[in-house]
Amino acid sequence: MIAIDNISKTYGGTTVLKIDNLEIPKGQSFxxxxxxxxxxTTLFSLLLDLIQPTTGHIxxxxxxxxxxxxxxPFTSSFIDESFLIGYLTPEEYFYFIGELRGQSKAAVxxxxxxxxxxxxxxxxxxxxxxxxxxxxxxxxxxxxxxxxGNPEVIILDEPFANxxxxxxIRLKGIIKKLAEDQQVTVLVSSHDLMHVTEVSDRIVVLxxxxxxxxxxxxxxxxxxxxxFFAGNxx
Amino acid sequence: MIKKFLSFxxxxxxxxxxxxxxxxxxxxxxxxxxxxxxxxxxxGSLLFFILEKSIPNVDPIILVNNFIIFWFxxxxxxxxxxxxxxxxxxxxxxIIPIKKKKIIHFLLGKTTIxxxxxxxxxxxxxxxxxxxxxxxSVLNVIAWFISIxxxxxxxxxxxxxxxxxxxxxxxxxxxxxxxGALEYFDIYKVSEFFGxxxxxxxxxxxxxxxxxxxxxxxxYLNFDYLNKRFYLDGAISKKVKEVETSDLSWxxxxxxxxxxxxxxxxxxxxxxxxxxxxxxxxxxxxxGLIFFTQDIYRDMPAMLAFASxxxxxxxxxxxxxxxxxxxxxxxxxxxxQNISYRQYLESKWYLMVLxxxxxxxxxxxxxxxxxxxxxxxxxxxxxxxxxxxxVTLFGGALxxxxxxxxxxxxxxxxxxxxxxxxxxIGLPKLLLPVLVLYxxxxxxxxxxxxxxxxxxxxxxxxxxxxxxxxxxxxxxxxKYKTIAAFGEKK
Numbered sequence: 001m002i003a004i005d006n007i008s009k010t011y012g013g014t015t016v017l018k019i020d021n022l023e024i025p026k027g028q029s030f031x032x033x034x035x036x037x038x039x040x041t042t043l044f045s046l047l048l049d050l051i052q053p054t055t056g057h058i059x060x061x062x063x064x065x066x067x068x069x070x071x072x073p074f075t076s077s078f079i080d081e082s083f084l085i086g087y088l089t090p091e092e093y094f095y096f097i098g099e100l101r102g103q104s105k106a107a108v109x110x111x112x113x114x115x116x117x118x119x120x121x122x123x124x125x126x127x128x129x130x131x132x133x134x135x136x137x138x139x140x141x142x143x144x145x146x147x148x149g150n151p152e153v154i155i156l157d158e159p160f161a162n163x164x165x166x167x168x169i170r171l172k173g174i175i176k177k178l179a180e181d182q183q184v185t186v187l188v189s190s191h192d193l194m195h196v197t198e199v200s201d202r203i204v205v206l207x208x209x210x211x212x213x214x215x216x217x218x219x220x221x222x223x224x225x226x227x228f229f230a231g232n233x234x
Numbered sequence: 235m236i237k238k239f240l241s242f243x244x245x246x247x248x249x250x251x252x253x254x255x256x257x258x259x260x261x262x263x264x265x266x267x268x269x270x271x272x273x274x275x276x277x278g279s280l281l282f283f284i285l286e287k288s289i290p291n292v293d294p295i296i297l298v299n300n301f302i303i304f305w306f307x308x309x310x311x312x313x314x315x316x317x318x319x320x321x322x323x324x325x326x327x328x329i330i331p332i333k334k335k336k337i338i339h340f341l342l343g344k345t346t347i348x349x350x351x352x353x354x355x356x357x358x359x360x361x362x363x364x365x366x367x368x369x370x371s372v373l374n375v376i377a378w379f380i381s382i383x384x385x386x387x388x389x390x391x392x393x394x395x396x397x398x399x400x401x402x403x404x405x406x407x408x409x410x411x412x413x414g415a416l417e418y419f420d421i422y423k424v425s426e427f428f429g430x431x432x433x434x435x436x437x438x439x440x441x442x443x444x445x446x447x448x449x450x451x452x453x454y455l456n457f458d459y460l461n462k463r464f465y466l467d468g469a470i471s472k473k474v475k476e477v478e479t480s481d482l483s484w485x486x487x488x489x490x491x492x493x494x495x496x497x498x499x500x501x502x503x504x505x506x507x508x509x510x511x512x513x514x515x516x517x518x519x520x521x522g523l524i525f526f527t528q529d530i531y532r533d534m535p536a537m538l539a540f541a542s543x544x545x546x547x548x549x550x551x552x553x554x555x556x557x558x559x560x561x562x563x564x565x566x567x568x569x570x571q572n573i574s575y576r577q578y579l580e581s582k583w584y585l586m587v588l589x590x591x592x593x594x595x596x597x598x599x600x601x602x603x604x605x606x607x608x609x610x611x612x613x614x615x616x617x618x619x620x621x622x623x624x625v626t627l628f629g630g631a632l633x634x635x636x637x638x639x640x641x642x643x644x645x646x647x648x649x650x651x652x653x654x655x656x657x658x659i660g661l662p663k664l665l666l667p668v669l670v671l672y673x674x675x676x677x678x679x680x681x682x683x684x685x686x687x688x689x690x691x692x693x694x695x696x697x698x699x700x701x702x703x704x705x706x707x708x709x710x711x712x713k714y715k716t717i718a719a720f721g722e723k724k
């Protein structure tokens with residue numbers, strides 16, 4: 001589904017990301033971990049053509065993302081709050097995204113109904129603008145918005161941060177369910193090793209812009225990751 | 235402690251991104267400040283002589299006192315628009331052992347030296363000096379001057395108190411309009427009533443106590459207000475407004491673009507900055523009154539063309555030049571969602587065209603000044619739709635200044651959404667139409683000029699798709715730079 005070929009990003013002489021080759025097959029649930037500055041958000045921004053690659057290219061479904069806009073209809077994402085329109089209510093925002101993705105109001109409503117638990121009564125019918133919601137609730141709205149319109153690629157940057165424990169557990173359930181669907185490729189980054197191992201089939205560790213681990217999840221994965229980040233393994 | 239605060243303020247000022255912008259903007263701003271300051275100084279020094287000459291039988295100080303109420307009302311209206319509320323990052327100070335009162339005093343004290351309180355000094359200091367030179371009583375003049383300063387400060391504090399309140403603003407504006415109308419049409423001499431008050435202030439220096447008490451009173455109210463709300467959930471918390479939803483389904487007739495148009499309408503109606511721009515652009519409608527009412531401009535079609543163009547261009551110019559900055563807060567989303575650049579630009583274009591049409595309809599009363607004038611306005615509107623809309627959109631591609639939607643623009647301390655490129659792009663928008671009208675006028679008369687102006691607009695419309703394609707290319711090319719610039723925190 002996604003093919004990363006010889007991609008690198010350099011800011012004024014400092015290389016922040018350099019990946020020679022990485023393939024993410026369709027339907028895989030892909031987890032990305034790394035410390036601050038490891039290049040996680042840079043990689044996701046390159047995937048969404050929000051920054052220009054210094055070398056190489058990324059293809060999504062055979063489309064080079066920095067050459068054509070044709071990847072947009074089947075890709076959706078939530079990177080940070082700048083993906084929300086602050087002056088809209090959550091409902092208006094969901095319908096707006098729905099209209100952009102060719103979904104009727106009724107279809108959006110049906111989708112939202114499935115997330116009632118996840119919203120925990122704090123998102124819909126609050127008579128509040130998105131900008132006035134708490135960080136956690138903004139995140140909930142943004143994450144659910146990225147599920148609108150049957151996307152084939154979903155990119156979530158640190159979806160677990162700022163969420164309360166109940167919501168984190170519910171979100172894990174939602175992502176796992178998405179991962180079961182063999183049509184949907186989910187990419188999730190996180191600082192929380194436990195969460196990310198739980199929801200992913202495959203985990204890639206970035207360190208200083210380079211892939212240092214690429215593991216298929218097994219019983220030992222969490223231990224292995226903890227050992228790596230504790231610095232016990234060299 | 236005060237010294238520390240001052241140094242914080244200085245750092246906040248010099249390290250703000252507005253200040254760290256190009257040297258060109260700094261020079262421009264300095265010029266603007268000098269210009270306004272200079273104008274005020276000249277006005278202040280000459281006011282006495284102008285009044286003496288134009289209305290010889292009345293003492294200038296009495297005249298000034300008669301009409302000063304209009305100055306104060308206008309002052310209040312402008313303050314409402316432009317003056318930013320005193321904000322200091324007090325959150326980190328709350329848990330530090332500094333007396334609460336000290337912080338509040340500093341915060342309020344800071345507002346007394348705002349631009350809006352300084353400008354009146356530029357007028358009234360020279361005016362008072364002239365009075366003294368002319369031999370007016372020293373005591374009276376000085377007491378009067380201090381009273382004026384005190385009233386200015388009182389307005390300053392009053393504005394801080396009521397600024398959040400739209401009703402007060404409309405009442406002030408209504409008062410100003412009513413007083414103006416009563417005065418102008420000789421129904422009731424407002425100037426006489428208020429003149430008595432202010433002349434009393436001048437004639438009896440001991441009345442100085444009243445304005446000073448007034449200023450102190452408003453200061454106290456502010457102090458009390460802040461003192462009682464010096465908590466995280468009090469005065470410094472963000473006000474959460476109840477949502478206002480309105481039915482925008484009438485926009486659905488625009489098909490695919492309706493999605494964007496609805497969004498833009500909501501953006502304008504729910505955010506402080508675009509609202510401010512909208513009100514400003516409404517003022518453009520009255521631009522013609524300056525030119526059409528005076529006979530000297532009758533034979534200067536270039537000036538008339540200028541005015542006619544402006545009448546319908548208010549929104550186009552003031553809103554349009556900040557495309558795409560209006561969407562800067564969520565630009566990343568717009569760029570990764572299922573939207574093509576073309577659709578995005580087209581919807582902005584429609585919005586501007588719609589605004590020109592609405593302004594044109596609102597400008598029908600100008601028929602009063604004759605059909606040729608109205609014809610010129612119509613031709614100007616066509617030109618705005620057919621040419622200027624595209625030039626404006628094109629200029630937007632070079633504009634990479636992020637806007638904070640829900641913050642008002644400040645006077646002179648805020649250059650958000652302003653850059654020299656904009657200025658350069660702005661020139662052809664004004665000069666081209668004047669030339670298009672003026673050159674044919676020289677050879678074939680006014681009617682031909684008007685027709686030419688309109689014809690240019692229609693021609694632009696015919697090339698619409700070509701223009702939009704070219705503009706789209708420019709936007710595509712600057713995409714990454716724009717995203718990066720909008721991503722920077724203010």
